[in-house]
Amino acid sequence: MHKIQDLFDPTKQLNRTIESVVTFGANTEQDLSSEIREYVVTDKLHKNYEDVITDLQTAFDDSSKEVGIWVSGFYGSGKSSFAKYLGLSFDKSVMIDGVSFGDKLMSRIQDTAITAMHRTIISRHNPQVVMIDLSTQSVAGKIANVSDIVYYETLKLLGVTKCTDQKVMCFIDLLHSEGKYEEFCRLVETEKNKSWESVESNDLAANLIAANLAPRVLPAYFPDSASFKNINLSSALNEKERFVRLHKLVKEKTGKDKIIYVLDEVGQYVASNVDLILNVQGMMQIFKDEFRGDVWVIATAQQTLTEDNRQAQLNSNELFRLNDRFPVKVDIEANDIKEIITKRLLGKSKDGSDYLKRLFSQNEGLLKNSIHLTLQERSIYNQLLTDETFTNLYPFLPVHIDILLSLLQKLASRTGGVGLRSVIRLIRDILVDNHLADATIGQLAGPEHFYDVLHSDMERNSAKEIVISADKAISIFNGDKLAVRICKTIAVMQLLDDFNLSFDNPMCLVIQQRG
Template identity: 25%
Template sequence: MTTALRSIFAKPVDRPIDGVIKADDEASLRIELDEYVITDEIGKRLETFLDAYNNYDTANGVWISGFFGSGKSHLLKMLALLMENREVDGARSFDIFEEKLTDQPMLLGALRKAVSVPSKSILFNIDQKADVISKTDVDALLSVFQKVFDEACGYYGKLPHIAQFERDLDDRGQLATFKDAYAAAADKPWERGREQAALERKNIATAFAEVTGGDPTDAGDILGQYRADTRVSIEDFAVKVKAWIDKQGPKFRLNFFVDEVGQYIAENVKLMTNLQTIAESLNTKCKGQAWVIVTSQQDMEAIIGDGKTFQSQDFSKIMGRFGVKMPLNSADVAEVIQRRLLSKTEEGQVRLGNLHDREENNLKTLFDFTDGSIKLKNFDGRTNFVSSYPFPPYQYMLFQMAITSLSQHNAFEGKHSSVGERSMLGVFQEVAKKMADQPVGGLATFDLMFEGIRTALKSAVQQSIQIAEKEIQDIDPFAIQVLKALFLVKYVKEFKPTVRNISVLLLSEFDTDQVKQRRKIEEALSFLERNTLIQRNGEVYEFLTNEEKDVEAEIKALNVDPSELSKEMETLAFDTILRHRKIKHLATGNEYSFSRKLDDHLLGREHELSINLISPFSDDVASPDVNPGAKLAKFPV
């Protein structure tokens, strides 16, 4: 009796796992806390952050970087919950993490010390909070910070002048009284009334006059006066933050956790410098009591652009302010996927251990990429085999490279290179769910990763695959697998999609007949090439985008005038290959002119000597004694 893959996993592989963590999503906080995996590398990053946080010197900025789906947002969210030690479903965040760190006493001690400092976390995705603020506004970034700070204080963040009106009343101890007076006058709560401030002038004036003891007529346009007088500046913002912190008590901290800030500022030098200035001003005014922790794509240079040197310089200055760096890499993601999704039962570990022992001698060659391709990780011992199965280890790095390069070529819907509906964890889960009912012993092929990002890809990018699925799925389904694999690695320059390497990508069984597999792939490649879905360049095959496919089809359909072809061949032959017009006799030093011939056709004047070059278009090429790739010269006697 065969054993299904789903039975060897410690947790149901099809259980709900939110592949993309959102800063403003509080529906599954407990699950996110419970399932967060602290890898060895993340543990080291946390130690660096906590050391700076607990022993403040000069830096108050933390920069979390990583590629698409690497877990930046998840880490940021966990830090926000931990620093505030927020209670989630009856348990404190620190208590949940304490169970994860029983074998790391130093890290646990540092975290306990950080949590003991009273603090408030303001966690937000900057693009979401900036929905009504234009990036072209020079104060766009500051406006977002001011907005979330006002909201955290309980004020109306959408309109800064109303927030300032509330703050002034609060400072005078009159805000609660004003709210009661307004509710009595307007028969609605102030929280609703302030959203309709333009229509509520009379009720606002009545309530304000009652609280301050003034004349309602004089207060008729009180919010209009605030609108005219309210100005936003970075220094004023820092002063307000400091004043609020002081009200909370000694040593209190206010920490801003900002998701996806790198993409938001990348295209605007002013926004870059504003971020730096905000962090510096908070540091100057608050002396380590206000921190700015942000996430960004790992390859900021790719987002900024190679030609924008001045922006790169500004970005370098920003990085100087964010002294604590927390980069996340593919090793972190692989460990998270293995521990959170692919952990095995004891019986499963034994079964896979036996499978490893049986296949151990073949593993080194089965997943070895050749033909000058990048060196990717292979199975490394029994433990690694059990933890990674059914995914060959090369897939973690190669898939990361694939989605990063696709992002750089604008393949995903949405803004910048981080946008997509799937993280790597989500994609690997989709593949595992698809294989759940297959017998133990099979392997995940690389083309299956395509389904995990399909919904995040622009329709134009995947149109070729969609058409191919409709037209040739029934004819050659394996060719579709090859096509999807080639799509994923299209822009990965370090990977060479030769027949051998494609065979590795599509290896579904350890005991696959390699000769039969190679023949099957060659037939699929030939079929795809005939249908102008891929192109061949030497031994390498490449997926064709819509634009490239159109060009390739036009090239194939183009009728070339023989005279134009002859003229181009003549230029290539006698202006590039044989540029000299005379032959020099070395013994005597005499030079002799020669007739130039191409495929037996005379070009120019005739001389006693002649050189005849045979091109691939010549009739002589078809004769068995002529090598088409050789240069052939005929000298008359």
């Protein structure tokens, strides 16, 4: 064995395509088939699935006031995968290669008790699943209340109307609840010589027709056309009544009285606006009080809701208001990600594993002394290195994964994660595109490689000035490999507020790169 790539399990296929991040919008059979085939369920994820499915079964069977699940984790950590797959697993219509997505997920979890509970929920309750990606919901700088988004997206899913005008959507919902929808459609055909279906997708035409006919079909609400045109949705709609009507409509349209809402990136969407947080708080209170466990919300966020979490600095002070509304917590931590990276990409062959364990045993003292970081307030960067973690993650060390996760978290907080790759994709790119896998055994990854793969991402946000300065310094020291490594290390590590850029720490990371 001479090159790093010789150490790997050949079935891992380092050069295979790996998705950037899992998104809610990628729902084709091909997308889902590829995603679930690569999905790794760690021991902790296994426990999380067990806990959540148990809570759902208890709530649906016996009624419950606990209706919120908060899934937190670093950008690209797998929180969206967890929520997305859990939600889709309860939708019997989602099929992969002739098998339900739920059965595919259960085959990855590999637990007969969890599988039995999951199948019981579907057979007894068959919940309606509504998937909403909040990161795509802001339009032209306008940020809608989460409760509004949940309401309107459910109406769209039910096919209540093709119109996207919120006033018309509420009007059509009201027609259904009052039993006047068919009468309204007949009036449109009689007086406008058009079917409602043919015009409802045109927001302007739909709005004018609704204003004109509202006094005829719903005179108690609209005495004249002006009353429809001048209505203010924020003051006219009572949240509780609206969701009670919506729940009734779901049951009428689908025959289902259980609903699971899966809301991606709730934390990112509401964290900076206390009014949005209060809106979510109010919506969850309605779900809790009115539906007694029949309506659940699975929300994902980069932030946790607990003040004692070691990443508490990522939280908005106001997000803690939601803690009681989301009593079920799923926190995907760095150790979960390291296990996933090992199983999906960095797994070694038997010979490779034995070789690395011998290498670690021969150099353990020197290696541990070399990687020790000083003056670090945050212990995440000074974790214990063992022969197992060394073997599993090589040519990366645990500290490298923690640094990469923190870098992604910082870049995602500035850009919303647009265009960013997951940590496993970055590792694949370092190994293959940056040719680290072709290096001689003994070499290690480090911030030099992180700078290379994140260079374009740093340029797209407020780190652009760092890139300009670093590239200028690199051009000055071109030809001096050590100096270039130091320049890249200092540049990329400047993004991390909790990393002490003393003389010793950057040099420590540079020494690691030399192996």
